[in-house]
Amino acid sequence: xxxxxxxxxIMSDHKQFFPExxxxxxxxxxxxxxxxxxxxxxxxxxxxxRNQTIFVQGEQAKALYIILNGQVKxxxxxxxxxxxxxxxxxxxxxxxxxxAFAGQTxxxxxxxxxxxxxLYIPMDGLLTLCKKDPSLVFNMLALLAARLRQxxxxxxxxxxxxVPQRLAAYLLHLHDKHDSLTIDLDIAxxxxxxxxxxxxxxxxxxxxxxxxxxxLKVNGRTIQLCDLTGLSSLAKGE
Amino acid sequence: xxxxxxxxxIMSDHKQFFPExxxxxxxxxxxxxxxxxxxxxxxxxxxxxRNQTIFVQGEQAKALYIILNGQVKxxxxxxxxxxxxxxxxxxxxxxxxxxAFAGQTxxxxxxxxxxxxxLYIPMDGLLTLCKKDPSLVFNMLALLAARLRQxxxxxxxxxxxxVPQRLAAYLLHLHDKHDSLTIDLDIAxxxxxxxxxxxxxxxxxxxxxxxxxxxLKVNGRTIQLCDLTGLSSLAKGE
DNA sequence: CGTTCTGTTGAATACCTTCAATTCGCGTGG
DNA sequence: CCACGCGAATTGAAGGTATTCAACAGAACG
Numbered sequence: 001x002x003x004x005x006x007x008x009x010i011m012s013d014h015k016q017f018f019p020e021x022x023x024x025x026x027x028x029x030x031x032x033x034x035x036x037x038x039x040x041x042x043x044x045x046x047x048x049x050r051n052q053t054i055f056v057q058g059e060q061a062k063a064l065y066i067i068l069n070g071q072v073k074x075x076x077x078x079x080x081x082x083x084x085x086x087x088x089x090x091x092x093x094x095x096x097x098x099x100a101f102a103g104q105t106x107x108x109x110x111x112x113x114x115x116x117x118x119l120y121i122p123m124d125g126l127l128t129l130c131k132k133d134p135s136l137v138f139n140m141l142a143l144l145a146a147r148l149r150q151x152x153x154x155x156x157x158x159x160x161x162x163v164p165q166r167l168a169a170y171l172l173h174l175h176d177k178h179d180s181l182t183i184d185l186d187i188a189x190x191x192x193x194x195x196x197x198x199x200x201x202x203x204x205x206x207x208x209x210x211x212x213x214x215x216l217k218v219n220g221r222t223i224q225l226c227d228l229t230g231l232s233s234l235a236k237g238e
Numbered sequence: 239x240x241x242x243x244x245x246x247x248i249m250s251d252h253k254q255f256f257p258e259x260x261x262x263x264x265x266x267x268x269x270x271x272x273x274x275x276x277x278x279x280x281x282x283x284x285x286x287x288r289n290q291t292i293f294v295q296g297e298q299a300k301a302l303y304i305i306l307n308g309q310v311k312x313x314x315x316x317x318x319x320x321x322x323x324x325x326x327x328x329x330x331x332x333x334x335x336x337x338a339f340a341g342q343t344x345x346x347x348x349x350x351x352x353x354x355x356x357l358y359i360p361m362d363g364l365l366t367l368c369k370k371d372p373s374l375v376f377n378m379l380a381l382l383a384a385r386l387r388q389x390x391x392x393x394x395x396x397x398x399x400x401v402p403q404r405l406a407a408y409l410l411h412l413h414d415k416h417d418s419l420t421i422d423l424d425i426a427x428x429x430x431x432x433x434x435x436x437x438x439x440x441x442x443x444x445x446x447x448x449x450x451x452x453x454l455k456v457n458g459r460t461i462q463l464c465d466l467t468g469l470s471s472l473a474k475g476e
Numbered sequence: 477c478g479t480t481c482t483g484t485t486g487a488a489t490a491c492c493t494t495c496a497a498t499t500c501g502c503g504t505g506g
Numbered sequence: 507c508c509a510c511g512c513g514a515a516t517t518g519a520a521g522g523t524a525t526t527c528a529a530c531a532g533a534a535c536g
Contacts, residue, residue, distance in 0.1 A: 086393065099383075102379075138375070141382065142340060145337075155324065156322065162491070189514080190515080197396075204517080205492090427482075437524075439524085439526085482531100490524090492521105494520085500514080503512090
């Protein structure tokens with residue numbers, strides 16, 4: 001776990017001793033470069049392989065993680081083995097921050113969806129930085145607030161009765177985000193199924209039915225939205 | 239909205255010019271009494287009647303609320319009219335704090351379940367106090383962290399397949415909280431149904447089945463837990 | 477004492493799940 | 507370069523559970 005190093009390939013400015021992803025992370029917006037450098041110094045780069053477990057539910061949280069590159073899922077596992085994904089996170093996004101700040105255990109599991117590089121930031125060092133610059137605390141407040149909103153949306157979607165509705169809501173969400181009618185899923189379909197609270201079979205059937213109805217076209221991981229109005233009214237329940 | 243007053247019946251100490259509930263609110267733990275007094279000064283007491291709407295989704299958030307007495311639900315409403323309760327809050331608990339701090343709109347609706355008295359705290363005043371005492375900000379962080387954990391539990395319960403499982407999980411939660419085998423529901427059964435993501439009919443049937451299985455006994459709003467082991471294994475999925 | 481809201485029960489329906497079998501995609505190794 | 511093999515995705519059939527709608531009973535409240 002002490003494989004500390006400074007990747008060269010991601011430095012755009014010779015004066016910066018930290019990667020671009022760190023600078024763009026929402027958590028660190030508005031922070032002086034000096035502090036970013038400090039964070040980079042107290043952190044350790046962690047390389048994880050696809051499907052590798054990063055932490056498990058119940059484990060004591062001693063640090064927060066920030067994704068430098070790759071993709072990570074945070075999820076709950078029921079005793080029957082069914083998983084419900086809470087977050088899918090990409091470069092620049094932090095995770096494990098809630099229990100870390102509260103000094104508690106992780107409420108869920110985290111696992112890499114792809115080979116990834118993570119910045120592992122021990123809390124003691126981060127708390128010291130918090131005292132130096134209160135804006136870091138406010139950024140953390142904003143982050144938690146954003147997470148709460150995401151959860152509200154997730155809960156809303158999970159309580160929509162039918163799988164096609166949840167799927168339509170999710171696709172429209174992606175459409176808003178990328179502003180494109182052609183959506184390229186950045187996750188496996190089974191992963192998507194777990195995220196919208198369905199089985200892979202149910203997802204497959206939902207896509208097929210929506211295809212038949214002319215709402216969209218599926219080609220592997222690429223989905224063409226054909227009828228936004230129809231999708232929208234479907235998401236809202238007819 | 240300017241019905242400011244100082245309720246007499248809740249003052250236990252003549253030197254304090256604010257109610258006991260304010261002192262006990264988790265949000266204000268560790269704050270000097272002077273600041274509590276300030277909060278009480280900038281706030282307004284709001285009386286709401288049962289079923290009265292407090293705020294609606296999409297409304298601009300300018301303040302946060304703290305329940306002095308009574309009961310409030312925070313919920314999402316789908317276009318079909320189905321409601322999903324996010325929180326049920328009692329005396330001393332704040333709500334509306336997330337969008338208020340982020341300067342955004344409310345992501346959900348709030349409505350009084352009982353005649354209630356709320357303390358309405360405009361954000362501008364509260365932010366001023368935050369700058370005076372950073373511990374208020376950390377309390378807010380702790381509050382948001384706790385909310386996130388509640389949501390994780392709610393999501394977990396919603397994705398547990400069967401209604402009886404969700405119900406068992408909720409009842410065991412109440413049992414932990416009150417440490418009693420006799421549980422008196424402080425909410426209507428229909429409200430409970432909306433909270434665990436079910437229809438009143440489904441809840442009724444689930445209770446009946448669990449009654450038949452000897453897990454519990456129902457008498458109006460009073461529920462006797464008869465088989466904790468059985469309930470526990472049910473909640474975990476057999 | 478009656479009106480209204482809440483809770484219960486029944487029957488029909490719709491949807492998802494489960495399990496099993498098959499196909500597809502893709503990387504590995506021959 | 508092709509064949510193999512593994513995991514992911516799809517499809518089918520059977521079964522279970524919640525939903526919906528409607529009617530009724532019960533409790534709360536004025």
